[in-house]
Amino acid sequence: MGDENGREDDHSEKPEGDRTEPGTDAGESTVGDLSLDRFHDALEAEERPVATASEVARRLGTTQAAARDALATLVERGSVERLDVESDPVVFYPSEWGRLASRERVVTFPKRREIVVDRPTQYTRAQLSQFARLVDTTGTDPGTRGYLYRIRPEDVWAAPFDDADALIGSLRSVLPRRFAELEEWVRDQWRRANRFRLYTHEDDYVVLEAASESLLGNVAEQHLADDHLRAPISETEAWVNEAAVAAVKRALYDAGYPVQDDRDLDTGDPVDIDLTTDLREYQETWVETFLESRSGVYVGPPGSGKTVAAIATIAAVGGETLILVPSRELAGQWREELLAHSTVDPADIGEYHGGQKEIRPITIATYQIAGMDRHRGLFDSRRWGLICFDEAHHITAPVYSRAAELQAKHRLGLSATPVRETGSEEEIYTLIGQPIGADWDALFEAGFVQEPEVEIRYVPWRDELARNEYASADGRERRRLAAENPAKVEEVRYLLAAHRGKKALVFIEYLDHGEALADALDAPFVSGETPHHERAELFRRFHEEGTEVDVLVVSRVGDEGIDLPNAELAVVASGLGGSRRQGSQRAGRTMRPEGTALVYVLATRGSSEEEFAQRQMRHLARKGVRVRETNVAE
Ligand SMILES: Nc1ncnc2c1ncn2[C@@H]1O[C@H](COP(=O)(O)OP(=O)(O)OP(=O)(O)O)[C@@H](O)[C@H]1O
Known part of the structure; x- marks a missing residue:
C-alpha cells in the first residue's frame, strides 16, 4: 500500500532495523560526518520539522560551531536545506521534505506515543484510527494539515485485531521505520488486555x-x-x-x-425485524464489531448514522430491546426511525416516559423515568436481550447503577461525545463496552456528514459603559453581562441577514437574554418553560419547508435530543460557560448530511467567554472540524 503515496520513499535513507530512540544516543561528540539519519534523530528529539544549529548541537552533544560545520557539509551534499529567516536564526531541514511537499509524511515520537502525519492518506488514517486517537488537527493552510495521533493504553486494549502481531503489523505499515520500545509497549498493553x-x-x-x-x-x-x-x-x-x-x-x-x-449474554425473547435500509460500509463494520464482542459504543459525529446502525444491531441481535434516551422528543424520533428503516410492526414499539407508559418488545424509555425507583420494574418487565443507551454520555447515576445489574444483556451505547469532562469514559467502557468508531474526518470527507464551518466571532462591547460595568462586576454577574453583551443583538441580526432564507437556530443561556433576542429578531423562543405541545409544534413548523418559522431562539432545552436536520445555520449567542460537550452538541445540531452547515459562536471580547469559546472549539478541532476566528470591528 505504501507505494500509492510514496511513504516508503519518505525515509529511504533510514535503516529499516530497530534503533534506539532519538535523542538517547547523543553521547558521541564528533559530528564532522553528521549523517542525515542523525539529523533526523535530532529533529525528532526536537519535535519540530526544522532545527537551528544550536538545537542540533544540543541534541547531538557537540558545540554549535561543530554542528554548523556538519550541517554545512550536508547542505553542500544537497541532503539538507538551509532557510534564512529574517531576524530569526537560520534553520535546517532535510531536502527530501521539500521534494515530498505534496506527499504524506509521518513523524513518530515514540516516548510520548504520538504520531504526527502531514497529508495523511486514507490508508494511513484508516490504519491509525484502529489503535490511536486523533487528538488534534492543525495547520492553517488547508493543504498542510498536520494530524496528531496518540496511542493510549485503552486504544490498544480496544484495537480490533486478533493478536498483537496483527496490531504491530498495522503499526509498522504506517510508521516510517520500526520503533522497538513503542512496539514493546504496545505488546505489553495488548498482553494486559488479555x-x-x-x-x-x-x-x-x-x-x-x-x-x-x-x-x-x-x-x-x-x-x-x-x-x-x-x-x-x-x-x-x-x-x-x-x-x-x-x-x-x-x-x-x-x-x-x-x-x-x-460470557453468554441473554438474547431475550425473539423479536423479528429486518432492516430496510442498506448500511454504509463503516456502519457495517460498527455492527460487525459489536456482534463480535456483544457490547460496545458507536462513537460518531451527529448525523453519522448511529441510530440507523443501532436499528441494524437490534435486527441482528433479534431479541426484545430496551432503548434509553435523554428526552421524550428523542423517544418519538426513535419510533419514527425504527419505522423508517425496518420492517418492525408499529404495535411492537412502546414508549415509556412522562407522557405514556407502554412496554412492548421494543420499548423506548427516558433516562429520567428509568432512573426512578418506582419504575424499577421496567428493567425486569421483559426479558430484554439488548439495552441501547442513546447519547451514552447522558446516563445518570441511578441508571449507571442499574446498568451494572444489566451486565448479562447485550449492551449498546451511542455517543457523539466520547470525552466527558466528568471523566465517565471508564464507566462507559466498563458498564457498556469498548468504543467502536470511525475516523470522523473520513466521514466528513466522504460527504456522509456535512462538515460545519465553525467561526468564533469576538464581539466588542457596545460602549465604554458596558465595558466598565463588566469590569466592576464579579462572579456570576460578570458572566451574565458578557453573555448578554448588547452588541451581540446586532451581530446576530447581521449574521441572519447575511444568510437570509437559511433555517437558523440561535442558542442562548439566560432566559432574559433569549426573550430580548427573540423580540429583537421577531422569532419564537423555545425554553424549558415552553409547554411541550407548543415546543413540538414550533419544531414541526421549523422542519417544514416554506413556513414562516425560519429562525428559532433556543435555550438549553434545545441543546440536544432534537432532530433538526434542516438547520443550516447555528448562532451560539451565549452559553459559553458550559462544558465542552455542550459546545460540540451545539455545533452538532447543524452537522447534518444536507444543506450547508455553518456555526457561529459569539464571544465577548476581553471577557472569560473568549477563553471558553476557544476551549470548546479546540475540542471540535480535535475532532477534525475546521474552526475559524474573526474579530468583529468596533
Ligand atoms: N445507511 C444509510 N443510508 C441512508 N441514509 C442513512 C443511512 N444511515 C443514516 N442515514 C440517514 O442519515 C441521517 C442521520 O442518521 P442517524 O439519525 O442515524 O445519525 P445519528 O448519528 O444517530 O445522529 P445523532 O447523533 O444526531 O442522533 C438520517 O436522516 C438517516 O436517515
Missing part, C-alpha cells in the same frame, strides 16, 4: 479466568473487594458473584487490566 476473561461456566455461573496463577493471586486479590468473588475454582479461575460483574470489570480496568467479556 490477562483476564469472564466466561459462563456450563453450570451457568460466571467465572473469572486469569492468564496465570500469580495474576489471580496478586492482581485480582489486591484490587477486588471481598464480595466480588465467591470462591476459587482452580489456581487461575474464580467463581464471580453475579451482582458484582460490573464492579469486577471496573476494578481491574482501573488497575490497567481490562477484562475480556466472553
Whole structure:
C-alpha cells in the first residue's frame, strides 16, 4: 500500500532495523560526518520539522560551531536545506521534505506515543484510527494539515485485531521505520488486555479466568473487594458473584487490566425485524464489531448514522430491546426511525416516559423515568436481550447503577461525545463496552456528514459603559453581562441577514437574554418553560419547508435530543460557560448530511467567554472540524 503515496520513499535513507530512540544516543561528540539519519534523530528529539544549529548541537552533544560545520557539509551534499529567516536564526531541514511537499509524511515520537502525519492518506488514517486517537488537527493552510495521533493504553486494549502481531503489523505499515520500545509497549498493553476473561461456566455461573496463577493471586486479590468473588475454582479461575460483574470489570480496568467479556449474554425473547435500509460500509463494520464482542459504543459525529446502525444491531441481535434516551422528543424520533428503516410492526414499539407508559418488545424509555425507583420494574418487565443507551454520555447515576445489574444483556451505547469532562469514559467502557468508531474526518470527507464551518466571532462591547460595568462586576454577574453583551443583538441580526432564507437556530443561556433576542429578531423562543405541545409544534413548523418559522431562539432545552436536520445555520449567542460537550452538541445540531452547515459562536471580547469559546472549539478541532476566528470591528 505504501507505494500509492510514496511513504516508503519518505525515509529511504533510514535503516529499516530497530534503533534506539532519538535523542538517547547523543553521547558521541564528533559530528564532522553528521549523517542525515542523525539529523533526523535530532529533529525528532526536537519535535519540530526544522532545527537551528544550536538545537542540533544540543541534541547531538557537540558545540554549535561543530554542528554548523556538519550541517554545512550536508547542505553542500544537497541532503539538507538551509532557510534564512529574517531576524530569526537560520534553520535546517532535510531536502527530501521539500521534494515530498505534496506527499504524506509521518513523524513518530515514540516516548510520548504520538504520531504526527502531514497529508495523511486514507490508508494511513484508516490504519491509525484502529489503535490511536486523533487528538488534534492543525495547520492553517488547508493543504498542510498536520494530524496528531496518540496511542493510549485503552486504544490498544480496544484495537480490533486478533493478536498483537496483527496490531504491530498495522503499526509498522504506517510508521516510517520500526520503533522497538513503542512496539514493546504496545505488546505489553495488548498482553494486559488479555490477562483476564469472564466466561459462563456450563453450570451457568460466571467465572473469572486469569492468564496465570500469580495474576489471580496478586492482581485480582489486591484490587477486588471481598464480595466480588465467591470462591476459587482452580489456581487461575474464580467463581464471580453475579451482582458484582460490573464492579469486577471496573476494578481491574482501573488497575490497567481490562477484562475480556466472553460470557453468554441473554438474547431475550425473539423479536423479528429486518432492516430496510442498506448500511454504509463503516456502519457495517460498527455492527460487525459489536456482534463480535456483544457490547460496545458507536462513537460518531451527529448525523453519522448511529441510530440507523443501532436499528441494524437490534435486527441482528433479534431479541426484545430496551432503548434509553435523554428526552421524550428523542423517544418519538426513535419510533419514527425504527419505522423508517425496518420492517418492525408499529404495535411492537412502546414508549415509556412522562407522557405514556407502554412496554412492548421494543420499548423506548427516558433516562429520567428509568432512573426512578418506582419504575424499577421496567428493567425486569421483559426479558430484554439488548439495552441501547442513546447519547451514552447522558446516563445518570441511578441508571449507571442499574446498568451494572444489566451486565448479562447485550449492551449498546451511542455517543457523539466520547470525552466527558466528568471523566465517565471508564464507566462507559466498563458498564457498556469498548468504543467502536470511525475516523470522523473520513466521514466528513466522504460527504456522509456535512462538515460545519465553525467561526468564533469576538464581539466588542457596545460602549465604554458596558465595558466598565463588566469590569466592576464579579462572579456570576460578570458572566451574565458578557453573555448578554448588547452588541451581540446586532451581530446576530447581521449574521441572519447575511444568510437570509437559511433555517437558523440561535442558542442562548439566560432566559432574559433569549426573550430580548427573540423580540429583537421577531422569532419564537423555545425554553424549558415552553409547554411541550407548543415546543413540538414550533419544531414541526421549523422542519417544514416554506413556513414562516425560519429562525428559532433556543435555550438549553434545545441543546440536544432534537432532530433538526434542516438547520443550516447555528448562532451560539451565549452559553459559553458550559462544558465542552455542550459546545460540540451545539455545533452538532447543524452537522447534518444536507444543506450547508455553518456555526457561529459569539464571544465577548476581553471577557472569560473568549477563553471558553476557544476551549470548546479546540475540542471540535480535535475532532477534525475546521474552526475559524474573526474579530468583529468596533
Ligand atoms: N445507511 C444509510 N443510508 C441512508 N441514509 C442513512 C443511512 N444511515 C443514516 N442515514 C440517514 O442519515 C441521517 C442521520 O442518521 P442517524 O439519525 O442515524 O445519525 P445519528 O448519528 O444517530 O445522529 P445523532 O447523533 O444526531 O442522533 C438520517 O436522516 C438517516 O436517515
